[in-house]
Amino acid sequence: MRGHPEGNSILHKEKLKMTLPYMIKDDSISPSKKKKHGLSDNLDDSTDKYYTHKSKHFDLTENLLDRSTPDSLGEISSIAHMSEMTMHTTGIRKNRKGDVTFEKAVQRVRGTPDGAEKSFAVKNSNKISQETKEKTKKLLDEELELCTKENSPAIKKHDSIKPLERKKSIKLQIKQAAKKLKGLKTKGNLEKGRNLPKRKLPDASHSMLHDDTMVKKAKTKDMNWKDRRTASRIAKNHYQLIQNSKLIWEQLRKKDLSDQKRIEHCTELYTGVKGKIAEFSLAHDTARMIQCLIKYGTAIQKGSVLDEIKDSIVNLCKSKYGKFVVMKMMKYGNKFQRSHILKQLHGKVVKLIRHKESSEVIENFFAEYATGPQKLTLLEEFYGPSFVLFQTQTAKSLDQIIEEQPNKKEIILSNMKETLLSLIDKEVLLHSMVHRLFFEFFNYAEGKMKTEMIEALREGCVNMVHTREGARAVMHCLWHGTAKDRKVILKSFKTHILKICKEQYGFLVMLAVFDCVDDTKIVQKIILDEILQSLSEIADDQYGRKVLFYILEPRDPVHFHPDVRHILELGDKNLTSKKDMSVRHKELLDQVSPKLIQHVLDNVKDLVFDNTKLLLTLSIIIHVTVDSTAAMEAIADIAAEPFTTGADKMHIVEHHVGHLVIKRLINQDKKRLEKCEEVLFSTMLLEKVPEGSMKSWAACNRGCLILVK
Structure with missing residues (x-):
C-alpha cells in the first residue's frame, strides 16, 4: 500500500498481529503471484486469530501498514492499479496506544498527496461491503480445507486458489464472438448463400425474455403472392x-x-x-x-x-x-x-425549382397557365431576397427594374449568378423558366461574370436549344465564349444535330455557329457531316431548309425574316472571331457543294414538282461552287419529254411548280451573260427539246410564259 504522506504517526507505531497464507519470512512468494491469485493484503480480524492459532510458519508481528513511504510522486504514480478489494485497508486494531483522534483528523483533512492518481485514493478504508467480506471468507475456507487434507503449509497448494473473476465487458464479449465467427468461416464450418438453413424462432417456453412484449409475427410463407399482397394492403389505414x-x-x-x-x-x-x-x-x-x-x-x-x-x-x-x-x-x-x-x-420558388419533383410543377405553371404578371412574380424571386420580402403590387421585368434602379444591377446579377450556377448540373436545365433567367442574365452581364457563367454552362447548352430564350442564351455563349468554349459547345451537340436543325428555335443556334466559329474544320466534322448524312430529312423540314439556305445564301432577305437577321447581327461584333465572315461562309460552302448537287441529281424528278423544295433546288443549282451543268441538263431532259394534253402525269411546262423552275433558271441566264459564262440554260433547253414541241407549249398559259422569258 502507499503508506502515509509524511512524518511518523501514532498509527504506525503499534505492530498488528495479522497473518496471511503467503506472508512467509523467507519471502519465497513474490507480490506479483499474490496479485495473480487474487489474494488481498487486507483481511478481517477474525482471519487473523484463526491463522495465528493454526500456522507456525508466519511471523505474528508482521504489520502490513508499516511499509516504507515512496520517495517521490513519480513512485506513487508508477504503482500498479489494484482491484477494488485491495483498496480497502483492514486489520487495524481498535485498541491503540495513545490518542489518535487528532492524527486521524489531520489525515482526513490532508487527503491524498498531490500528483497521485485517483485510482490510489483510499475511500472508506474502514468500511467493507458485505459482498466483499463473504467472498474473502469463502476463499479462505477453501484454502483451509486444502491445507487440512494434505497436512502441509498453505503455500504449497497456493496455485489451486482461483482468483475472483471480473465480469467481462460487452465490448470484450463482442470482440471474442467476432473472432470466433471469423475462425468458423475460415475453417468452412459456416454454410454460405442460399444453402444456409433458416433460423427457427424459439418457443415461448425456451425464450430468455418472459414478458408480454414479444409478439409472434404472422407467418405468410404458405400464402401465394396475391394473398400476401392483400394481407399487406389490409394492414394499411x-x-x-x-x-x-x-x-x-x-x-x-x-x-x-x-x-x-x-x-x-x-x-x-x-x-x-x-x-x-x-x-x-x-x-x-x-x-x-x-x-x-x-x-x-x-x-x-x-x-x-x-x-x-x-x-x-x-x-x-x-x-x-x-x-x-x-x-x-x-x-x-x-x-x-x-x-x-x-x-x-410565393417565397419558395427558388427552393422548389431545385427539387426534382416540384420543379415540374413550377415549370408547368410558368409555361402553360401563368399570365404575364404572374410569370414576372415567379422570376422576381431570383433577383434577390429583397424582391420577395418587399413585393410591389405590380410585378416588373428585369429591364424595367434596371431602367428604374440602375444601382441594383450588380446586386441582381450577383444573386442570379449564385442561383443559376446551382441549377446547371440538374435536370431543371431543361425548363423554359430557367432558360428565361439565363437569357436575362446574358443580356446584362459583362466581363468576368459573363465569362465564368459561359465556362460553367458550356457543356449543358445542348439542353437549352429547344426554347426561344434558351436558344438565345446559347447564341450568347457562342458569340462571347472563347475558342475552347465554342469547341466544347459543339462537341455537346454531337449526335443531336438533326434534331437541333429541325427545331423551331434550335436552327438559330446553327446559324450562329456558321457566323462566328472560325475553325471550319471542326464545324465540318461535327455539324456538316451529320447534316449531309440526313440531307433528305432536313430538306423536308421547314426549319431544316433554313439551315441549308444559310449555307448557300447567308442572311438573304428572300429566305430570312428581318427579325431573324436582326438577332444574328447582335453577334457580329464579338471579340473572339478573327476570320472575315465572307471567307468563313465560302469555306463552309465549298465543303457541302458536292453533296448538295449530287442530292439534286439523285432526286431531280421529285424536286422539280415539289412546291416546298422549289426554292432550295434553285438555290443549290445557282450558288454551289462546283459545276451545276449536270443538274440543269437533267431538268432540260424532263422538259424535252413529249407534251400531251390530258395525260395522267402533268408535264413540267404545265405544272404549277415545274414551270417556275424553268422560268427562274432562264432568268439566271442574264447574270451568266454578264459573267461571260458559256453555259446557258436557254441554249441547253433549245437543244434538248425536239422540233415542233414549242408549238404545243404555246397552246397552254404557263408554256406561253416560258416562251416569253
Missing part, C-alpha cells in the same frame, strides 16, 4: 374505404358515361374521401382518384378539394404523386384557384 372508392373511380373514368351518372359518381366519391384528400394525394393509387375528382367534379367540389390541400401544397409539389394533383388543379381550376396556388408558392 382506410383499406375498405379505398377499395370502395376505387370501384366508384372505375365507373367515373369511363368516357361513354352520361352526365347525370358522372355527377352522381363524383358526389359519391367526394363524400367518401372528404377530410382525407391531402392524405390520399400522396399515394400512387388514391392520388389518381383525387385527380379524376378534380377533372369531372363540380366547381364547388373543386373548391372543397383546394380548401383541404391549400396548407400542404408545397409538400404535395415535392411528392412523386402529389405533384399531379396540384397540376390537375392548375389545369381544371379557375383563375382564382390558380392565383391561390401561386400565393402558396
Whole structure:
C-alpha cells in the first residue's frame, strides 16, 4: 500500500498481529503471484486469530501498514492499479496506544498527496461491503480445507486458489464472438448463400425474455403472392374505404358515361374521401382518384378539394404523386384557384425549382397557365431576397427594374449568378423558366461574370436549344465564349444535330455557329457531316431548309425574316472571331457543294414538282461552287419529254411548280451573260427539246410564259 504522506504517526507505531497464507519470512512468494491469485493484503480480524492459532510458519508481528513511504510522486504514480478489494485497508486494531483522534483528523483533512492518481485514493478504508467480506471468507475456507487434507503449509497448494473473476465487458464479449465467427468461416464450418438453413424462432417456453412484449409475427410463407399482397394492403389505414372508392373511380373514368351518372359518381366519391384528400394525394393509387375528382367534379367540389390541400401544397409539389394533383388543379381550376396556388408558392420558388419533383410543377405553371404578371412574380424571386420580402403590387421585368434602379444591377446579377450556377448540373436545365433567367442574365452581364457563367454552362447548352430564350442564351455563349468554349459547345451537340436543325428555335443556334466559329474544320466534322448524312430529312423540314439556305445564301432577305437577321447581327461584333465572315461562309460552302448537287441529281424528278423544295433546288443549282451543268441538263431532259394534253402525269411546262423552275433558271441566264459564262440554260433547253414541241407549249398559259422569258 502507499503508506502515509509524511512524518511518523501514532498509527504506525503499534505492530498488528495479522497473518496471511503467503506472508512467509523467507519471502519465497513474490507480490506479483499474490496479485495473480487474487489474494488481498487486507483481511478481517477474525482471519487473523484463526491463522495465528493454526500456522507456525508466519511471523505474528508482521504489520502490513508499516511499509516504507515512496520517495517521490513519480513512485506513487508508477504503482500498479489494484482491484477494488485491495483498496480497502483492514486489520487495524481498535485498541491503540495513545490518542489518535487528532492524527486521524489531520489525515482526513490532508487527503491524498498531490500528483497521485485517483485510482490510489483510499475511500472508506474502514468500511467493507458485505459482498466483499463473504467472498474473502469463502476463499479462505477453501484454502483451509486444502491445507487440512494434505497436512502441509498453505503455500504449497497456493496455485489451486482461483482468483475472483471480473465480469467481462460487452465490448470484450463482442470482440471474442467476432473472432470466433471469423475462425468458423475460415475453417468452412459456416454454410454460405442460399444453402444456409433458416433460423427457427424459439418457443415461448425456451425464450430468455418472459414478458408480454414479444409478439409472434404472422407467418405468410404458405400464402401465394396475391394473398400476401392483400394481407399487406389490409394492414394499411382506410383499406375498405379505398377499395370502395376505387370501384366508384372505375365507373367515373369511363368516357361513354352520361352526365347525370358522372355527377352522381363524383358526389359519391367526394363524400367518401372528404377530410382525407391531402392524405390520399400522396399515394400512387388514391392520388389518381383525387385527380379524376378534380377533372369531372363540380366547381364547388373543386373548391372543397383546394380548401383541404391549400396548407400542404408545397409538400404535395415535392411528392412523386402529389405533384399531379396540384397540376390537375392548375389545369381544371379557375383563375382564382390558380392565383391561390401561386400565393402558396410565393417565397419558395427558388427552393422548389431545385427539387426534382416540384420543379415540374413550377415549370408547368410558368409555361402553360401563368399570365404575364404572374410569370414576372415567379422570376422576381431570383433577383434577390429583397424582391420577395418587399413585393410591389405590380410585378416588373428585369429591364424595367434596371431602367428604374440602375444601382441594383450588380446586386441582381450577383444573386442570379449564385442561383443559376446551382441549377446547371440538374435536370431543371431543361425548363423554359430557367432558360428565361439565363437569357436575362446574358443580356446584362459583362466581363468576368459573363465569362465564368459561359465556362460553367458550356457543356449543358445542348439542353437549352429547344426554347426561344434558351436558344438565345446559347447564341450568347457562342458569340462571347472563347475558342475552347465554342469547341466544347459543339462537341455537346454531337449526335443531336438533326434534331437541333429541325427545331423551331434550335436552327438559330446553327446559324450562329456558321457566323462566328472560325475553325471550319471542326464545324465540318461535327455539324456538316451529320447534316449531309440526313440531307433528305432536313430538306423536308421547314426549319431544316433554313439551315441549308444559310449555307448557300447567308442572311438573304428572300429566305430570312428581318427579325431573324436582326438577332444574328447582335453577334457580329464579338471579340473572339478573327476570320472575315465572307471567307468563313465560302469555306463552309465549298465543303457541302458536292453533296448538295449530287442530292439534286439523285432526286431531280421529285424536286422539280415539289412546291416546298422549289426554292432550295434553285438555290443549290445557282450558288454551289462546283459545276451545276449536270443538274440543269437533267431538268432540260424532263422538259424535252413529249407534251400531251390530258395525260395522267402533268408535264413540267404545265405544272404549277415545274414551270417556275424553268422560268427562274432562264432568268439566271442574264447574270451568266454578264459573267461571260458559256453555259446557258436557254441554249441547253433549245437543244434538248425536239422540233415542233414549242408549238404545243404555246397552246397552254404557263408554256406561253416560258416562251416569253
